[in-house]
Amino acid sequence: MTRQNEYLPALWDAHRVTATTCAALLAPLALAIHERGAGIMAPLVLALGLAVFWPLVFARMRGRAMGWDSIVTALVFVLLLPGPVALWQQGLALSFGLVLGGLIFGGHGRGFLNPAVAGLAFLLFSFPGAAIEVPGPSVAIAAGVGGALLLGLGLLSWRVVLGFGIAIAGLMAVFPASEGWVALQSASLVLGLVFLIGDPVAAACTNVGRWLYGGLAGTLVVMLGHAGDGVGALTTVVFAAFLASIFAPLIDQLVITLNVQRRARRQRNG
Amino acid sequence: MPPQRTPLKMALTRRDLQTGRVIVQFSFRKGLVLDMGAAPKGDLIAPLSVGTVGFLGQDYPGVTFDLRVAEGDLVRMGQTLCVDRHRPDIRFVAPATGRISRITLGARRRLEALEIAVEGDAEHHLDPAHAQGDDAGLRQLLLESGAWAGFRTRPFGHVPDPGHRPASIFVTATDTNPLAADPVAVLAPQMALFQRGAEALLRLTDGPVFICQQPGPPLAEAQGRLRLAHFAGPHPSGQAGSHIHRLMPVSRQRSVWQIGYQEVVAIGHLLETGRIMGTRVLSLAGSGLIGPALVKAPLGACLADLVKNQTQDPAPVLLSGPILSGHATAYLRRHDLQVTAVASTARSYPARPFWHRLMDVLPAAPIGATLPLEAFERAFPFDLLPAPLMRALAVGDVETAERLGCLELLEEDLAPLSWLCPSGSDYGALLRRALNRLAEERVE
Numbered sequence: 001m002t003r004q005n006e007y008l009p010a011l012w013d014a015h016r017v018t019a020t021t022c023a024a025l026l027a028p029l030a031l032a033i034h035e036r037g038a039g040i041m042a043p044l045v046l047a048l049g050l051a052v053f054w055p056l057v058f059a060r061m062r063g064r065a066m067g068w069d070s071i072v073t074a075l076v077f078v079l080l081l082p083g084p085v086a087l088w089q090q091g092l093a094l095s096f097g098l099v100l101g102g103l104i105f106g107g108h109g110r111g112f113l114n115p116a117v118a119g120l121a122f123l124l125f126s127f128p129g130a131a132i133e134v135p136g137p138s139v140a141i142a143a144g145v146g147g148a149l150l151l152g153l154g155l156l157s158w159r160v161v162l163g164f165g166i167a168i169a170g171l172m173a174v175f176p177a178s179e180g181w182v183a184l185q186s187a188s189l190v191l192g193l194v195f196l197i198g199d200p201v202a203a204a205c206t207n208v209g210r211w212l213y214g215g216l217a218g219t220l221v222v223m224l225g226h227a228g229d230g231v232g233a234l235t236t237v238v239f240a241a242f243l244a245s246i247f248a249p250l251i252d253q254l255v256i257t258l259n260v261q262r263r264a265r266r267q268r269n270g
Numbered sequence: 271m272p273p274q275r276t277p278l279k280m281a282l283t284r285r286d287l288q289t290g291r292v293i294v295q296f297s298f299r300k301g302l303v304l305d306m307g308a309a310p311k312g313d314l315i316a317p318l319s320v321g322t323v324g325f326l327g328q329d330y331p332g333v334t335f336d337l338r339v340a341e342g343d344l345v346r347m348g349q350t351l352c353v354d355r356h357r358p359d360i361r362f363v364a365p366a367t368g369r370i371s372r373i374t375l376g377a378r379r380r381l382e383a384l385e386i387a388v389e390g391d392a393e394h395h396l397d398p399a400h401a402q403g404d405d406a407g408l409r410q411l412l413l414e415s416g417a418w419a420g421f422r423t424r425p426f427g428h429v430p431d432p433g434h435r436p437a438s439i440f441v442t443a444t445d446t447n448p449l450a451a452d453p454v455a456v457l458a459p460q461m462a463l464f465q466r467g468a469e470a471l472l473r474l475t476d477g478p479v480f481i482c483q484q485p486g487p488p489l490a491e492a493q494g495r496l497r498l499a500h501f502a503g504p505h506p507s508g509q510a511g512s513h514i515h516r517l518m519p520v521s522r523q524r525s526v527w528q529i530g531y532q533e534v535v536a537i538g539h540l541l542e543t544g545r546i547m548g549t550r551v552l553s554l555a556g557s558g559l560i561g562p563a564l565v566k567a568p569l570g571a572c573l574a575d576l577v578k579n580q581t582q583d584p585a586p587v588l589l590s591g592p593i594l595s596g597h598a599t600a601y602l603r604r605h606d607l608q609v610t611a612v613a614s615t616a617r618s619y620p621a622r623p624f625w626h627r628l629m630d631v632l633p634a635a636p637i638g639a640t641l642p643l644e645a646f647e648r649a650f651p652f653d654l655l656p657a658p659l660m661r662a663l664a665v666g667d668v669e670t671a672e673r674l675g676c677l678e679l680l681e682e683d684l685a686p687l688s689w690l691c692p693s694g695s696d697y698g699a700l701l702r703r704a705l706n707r708l709a710e711e712r713v714e
Contacts, residue, residue, distance in 0.1 A: 007587040007598065007612050008619075011626060012643075012692035013635035020625070065636040109639030109693070153625060154645045205642030205657035252658065259655055260673055266653075267521050 014067060014108065020153060021072045021195075024146030025079070028191065031142045032079055043081055043090055047074035050091060054098045058107070069108040070098055076116040076195045079139075080188060082234050085127065093123035113245050114202040116195070120238045140187035147194035156198045159207060163214025164193055164221075171222040189221070192237030202245035206255040213251055217244035293492075295485065296516055298503030300651040302686045305621040306448040306593060310553045310562035311455070317549060318565045320575035323366045324601030325351055325384040327376075330419065331702060332428045332709060335362070335381040343370045348394030348415065348546040351384060359432040363416030365548045365569035367392050383601070388568075398544045405473045409433075412537065415546050419604065420533035424510075424520045425677035426709050436527045438477040438518045441468060443531040444484045444501055446508030447592035448620065450608050451553035451564055453531050457489055460535045465490050467538030471529070472496055482513040489531075507651065511683035515652050520678055522712070530605060550607060552576070556593075557619050558586030558611030571602045577611055587612040593620060595685035595698065634694075640664050641692045649686040654678070656687055663700040664693065671704045680705075 033040055051074035059066035077094050097119020105111035150156035197203070197217045204213035220240035225233075327335060335352040339345060345364040354360040368388040376382040401411035412418045413432055421439075423430045430436065443453050443464075457464055468490045471479045478495045481488075485500040492498045499517060501507045510528040520526055536547040548568050555562035559580045567576055573588040589596030591606040602609065612619055642657035650656045654675040662670040681698035688697045 007589075008593060008689065009622075009630070010688075010692075010694060011622065011690055012641075013694055014638040014641075014692055015632045015635040016626075016629045017641060017692050019629060019632060067635075067638070107639065109641050154643055157644045159644065200642050203642075205661075206655050207644070207647050210644070256655060256658055256674065259653070263519065263653060263675060267519055267524070 014069065017155060018067075018069045018072055020155060021150065022075065024149045025072065025075045025195070027142035027145055028079055028139050028187070029075060031136075031139045035136055035139065040078065042087060044074075044078050046087055046091055047078045047094055050074065050094050050098060054095060054103055055107075058099075058103045064107075067107050070102070070115070072195075073098060073102070073115040073119070076191065077119050079191055080116070080120060080196075080234060080238075082124070082232075085123065089123065089127050093126070094119045096122040109201050111201065112249055114196050114199040114241065117202065117238060117241045117245065120234070121242050124235050124238060136187065140190045143187055143190040143194055147190065147198070150194065150198070155200065156194060157200065157203060157210045157214075159210035160198050160203050160214035160217075161193065163211040164197065164218040165214075167215040167218025168222055171219060175222070175226065186233045188233040188237050192234075192241060193217075196237065196241040197244060199245075202241070202248060204248045204251045204255075206252055206259075208258075209248070209251045209255045212255075213244060213248050216247060216251070217241065220244055293488075293498045293500055294517065295500040296502070296507070298501070298507040298512070298651040300648055301446075301504030301507060302594075302649045302689075303504045304448045304593070306555075306619070307557060308555070308562050309449045310451060310555055310564040313564070314551065315563055315565045318567045318571075318576060319388070320567060320571045321388060322371065322572045322575065322601075323368070323386050323388060323568050323570040324572065325362065325365070325386075325570055326599060326601055326603060327381040327383065328597075328599075329604040330362070330429055331706065332426065333360075337373070337381065337384075339370055339384075341370050341373050344368070345370060345386060346392045346394045347548050348396070350416075352381065354429070357432060359413050360418055360429055361413060361416055362419055363394070363546070385601075393545060396540070396544050396546070398541050401541060408470060408473055411540065415540055417533065417537050417540060417546075420536070421527045421529050422605065422680070424514055424526050424528060424680065425522070426705050427680045428709070430527055434525070436475050436477070437520075437524045438526045439471045439475050439479045440510050440513055440517075440526060440528045441471070441479065441481045441531060441534050442508070442510045442513065442528060443481055443489050443534075444508040445607065446503075446505040447594075447608065448505065449553060449555035449562065449610060450508075450592065451551060453483070454486065454489065456551045456564075457531060457535070460538075461489070463535045463538030463542060464531065465538070466541055467534035467536070468496060470537055470541055471534065475527075477518075477526075480513065480517055482510070484508070503651070506683065506686065509682060511679055512651050515654075515678055522677065530607065532607060552602070553608040554580055554611065555608070556586070556589075556611035556613075557616050558583045558588075558613040567602070569602065569604065573600060573602060573609055576602075576609055581611060583611070583613050583615075585614045587614065591682075592685075594689055595682040635692075637694045639693055640695070643690065643692075645690050646687055649690060652678070652683070660684075660687060660691060660695075660697055663697055663704055664695055666700075666703070668704045668707050671701075672708060676701060676704055677708065 051070035055066050055070050097115040101113045101115030101118030102111045204210050217240050220243055224236045334355040336355045337352045338350050347367045349364045350361045351364050352362050366388045367390045368386040371387040372385040374383040400407040419429050421430050472495055478497050480497050480499050481490045482499045483489050485502050488498055506512050532550050539547040549566050551566050589610040590599045590603040593610050596610050640660045646656040659674040684697040684701055
């Protein structure tokens with residue numbers, strides 16, 4: 001149902017959210033291009049092509065307007081791509097992510113997974129053993145700046161970020177870091193937190209739920225990082241984001257149940 | 271009567287120094303602050319005459335109208351225009367004297383609008399004598415005078431049944447909508463009538479009557495079941511929805527009524543004089559006007575006539591109501607006390623941060639899915655979960671919406687969320703649909 005007050009420009013719409021997220025991705029992307037040089041151009045062009053192709057196919061099939069949010073998915077996917085992976089593998093993985101992670105549910109906001117997470121998980125599952133190439137610390141800083149922009153504009157929940165940080169800090173204090181943890185301070189972790197775990201579609205949608213969801217994601221990162229000593233930061237973050245977003249609706253249901261019970265009690269007593 | 275329980279920790283009570291009575295106080299942190307320019311202050315412009323007044327069917331959800339007049343008829347102020355087909359005691363009366371110039375029927379011959387070209391000043395007199403002591407007489411008088419239509423029930427936002435006794439009545443004597451008039455200033459010259467009206471409300475309910483106001487000098491003398499409640503904080507701390515949610519949350523089992531402060535004055539005036547008060551004090555403001563103004567104008571006034579001398583804009587967008595929940599109608603809606611005029615050239619109104627203005631170059635996106643942002647919770651001072659509720663409303667899941675508390679809300683309570691949500695959905699309209707379906711189920 002459309003807005004009745006069309007004279008009132010809404011604060012956000014889907015295009016604005018996409019544009020802002022892309023703006024937050026610009027700095028890390030520029031640095032990644034600078035670091036990796038021409039090697040990143042072919043994956044980037046392929047990913048952007050798929051990010052236009054699949055939404056267009058679904059838009060035609062359903063007779064709906066096309067969304068541009070897949071561009072964000074493509075950029076995040078390319079940024080987190082683990083080093084030399086054959087182009088056809090990349091294309092297959094991203095297509096899997098775009099279609100089964102988002103488009104079959106009806107597009108952005110209607111699914112429960114971040115499509116980039118679905119694509120990367122598919123890639124890491126199906127084609128293991130790819131040499132993991134970790135983006136440098138400058139990309140991590142750039143991703144942090146992008147995250148700060150999204151936090152400031154409210155597209156990234158500070159509760160998720162803080163819950164994530166608290167869980168990691170707490171668990172690191174209990175289980176002191178081993179060698180493999182150096183990888184965790186990498187760009188993959190920051191990019192993963194800001195653009196995969198922090199995606200409002202994949203995250204819990206209640207305030208209490210956001211704390212729990214962030215905490216769960218942080219816990220999973222530490223646990224997976226410990227268990228698979230050496231699997232690398234990317235695998236850890238992607239599977240932590242994957243599992244956390246699967247549990248997000250459950251967390252929300254818990255919060256909803258508690259809220260309904262509390263209000264019913266007020267009704268009886270008030 | 272058991273002692274008043276304060277439902278949330280946010281509530282503080284303090285004793286009023288003069289009367290020694292306990293006042294419930296709430297201070298909201300959550301809400302929305304919109305920068306819209308100046309609200310009207312100061313002097314009231316003498317009664318403003320308008321060429322036409324209108325009666326809009328959309329103001330009364332759930333009512334099927336039976337017309338009692340025809341096009342071309344002369345009507346006097348207070349004369350019955352139409353009644354509710356299923357509850358014929360509920361009358362809707364002419365807000366001004368004149369000739370019925372047009373009756374517009376919509377789908378399934380539903381009354382959409384009835385327009386009266388104003389002429390003359392004859393009035394329909396009523397006798398308030400039998401309403402003074404007798405409660406049934408009071409109800410009869412309110413129904414006959416059309417004042418009854420000033421009440422709205424929660425849940426559903428309907429005109430209440432003539433025989434219904436609500437658990438409580440809430441008088442909204444505060445208004446935090448951007449550019450709204452200050453109720454304290456409007457009420458100042460009419461305090462006695464307001465008190466008289468508020469006391470009359472006590473005879474319609476066995477529960478308390480709450481006067482909800484901003485912290486400050488009491489607007490009415492609290493006594494017995496007539497209580498004061500203070501609400502401070504950003505919008506929507508001045509809306510009945512948040513007051514009722516805090517003081518007496520409604521459900522299928524418990525229903526309350528809400529009424530605006532000027533409606534209470536009108537009831538006081540009716541009881542005092544037997545004459546219908548057909549005018550309201552309105553705020554005219556917005557970027558489309560030369561300056562904000564406080565005017566006295568008839569109910570249902572034609573918006574274009576109201577701003578005629580106040581604007582240089584050739585075609586301002588005129589809204590009945592505040593910017594967030596207002597509607598671009600031709601006439602003032604029944605429960606609105608302000609007119610917002612947006613300049614035809616306005617691109618950024620209300621004022622938005624730089625980044626948002628920069629993105630105005632982007633084309634508008636089609637309606638999408640609810641994107642749950644933290645901003646929803648920050649702007650929504652209810653103990654309800656906005657994002658799950660918005661999702662339930664967007665997909666038409668009425669049962670879940672009810673479980674999540676949609677019965678406690680009316681359209682205007684969701685207006686800030688519609689503005690913040692990237693989906694572009696009108697959650698107020700979606701809520702109305704859900705409420706209509708829930709109300710139908712209840713009848714069956």
